[in-house]
Amino acid sequence: MLHLRLITPAGATDDVVRLIEETVGTTHLVVLPGAARDPAGDLVLCDVAREAGDELLAGLRRLGIDDTGSIAVEDIDLSLSRRADRAAEEAPGEAADAVLWEHLTDATHEESTLSATYVAFITLATMIAACGVVLDNAILIVGAMAVGPEFGPLAGVCTALVQRHPRLAGRSLVALVAGFAVAMLVTVGFTFAMEAAGLFTKVQLEAERPNTNFIYRPDAFSFVVAALAGAAGMLSLTSAKSGALVGVAISVTTVPAAANAAVAFSFGEYRQAWGSTEQLGLNLLGIVLAGVCTLLTQKWLWSRQRALNSSGH
Structure with a gap:
């Protein structure tokens, strides 16, 4: 109620x-x-x-x-x-x-605003992920995924496209692009500092890294998992089951991909940097497409339900 x-x-x-x-x-x-x-x-x-x-x-x-x-x-x-x-x-x-469209629009508006707190979270998450990729530590990667706040702007883009709110779409895209840009730039500086302290080395980055090499090796599963996560994330928002967002956060590699791209660029390892960028793009695309399709499906099902009830069936 x-x-x-x-x-x-x-x-x-x-x-x-x-x-x-x-x-x-x-x-x-x-x-x-x-x-x-x-x-x-x-x-x-x-x-x-x-x-x-x-x-x-x-x-x-x-x-x-x-x-x-x-x-x-x-x-x-x-x-x-x-x-x-x-x-x-x-x-x-x-x-x-039931979908409360006004509530969804308001919630995504708040979560998709470029603020100091949002930038701080995504930057910290990217630096944590940077440590994870260099150390080949899956636990740090999962932790970075959970800290990253990027699903808010992604949900804002999906909602704006379905509800035709250009201002919300613009605000969400600014938060998404600017957030990742700042986080990656800071992570480049963080990488140089860690290298100077002897904690990051190019040898570590170029190692086989069995636990984290998937981050710069995108494939069809990258898109499939991102799409499934996008659908689950939108369902969690529209059904007020926000606890499911934790599972969504640790199922996609947006923040780790951005971190690996920043670290690889810092060391001049452009093959990994490009592969990580592809991984990031695939994940963002999959989440947005699946999120939009999920909202459109819910909108259609709910309007059909209303039509059936109004006709007395």
Whole structure:
């Protein structure tokens, strides 16, 4: 269930209440006239089944409540109410399959913004991966994958393409490209410093490295795994099962590929640098394509579900 807190202008409250009452899957409606001060208006509270949430939010936006008042949405972790149970049963579809497009757009907007924290995380992840590729240490590679925040901008690109939000697409691409560029440049400097300290050597990089040589040897499986991870990642975001993102993070080699490219470039090992760059490109392409296809499929399935329910089947 979702909890909605709305601030509505007094003249729009009746329309908002009517919309809530007509939306299947809503309950616990509360109206507090004149309770809001900034902005001034009425306070309207209600609970809605997740599978009916997107329809209700779209209706509220059509009424302009996001411009003239406020719309706040919270997840309800526990609701002990027979009315809530009945509302969830009446709502069409399954809660796990429902996509809150407004929430997805807002979440990816936040995760795809180029910030100091984002740059710090992706840079640290790339330097950790640099240690992993030189030492041929798979544990460090997995750790770097888990630390890397690059799935946020990738999800932003997928969402922007499906929802046709050019500004979100631009912001996400800037975060993705600039983040990797800064991380790789810093890692080049890090490599020179580690070489001067005698901790990194070209001999280590050129060794067989059985645990990490896949990073600069892209193949068909690179694209397949990235595509599967992209689909899983988008499902984890749309179904609010964020724990699955950890599995996605450690299944693709974007950050390790960027790290290997930076280290190889530092040592003049251009064959590895190019192979790592190919690996990075394949992974990014696979994630985006699969993410877009996943969102389009969910959008089609949900619209079909709505059409079936509206026709009475």
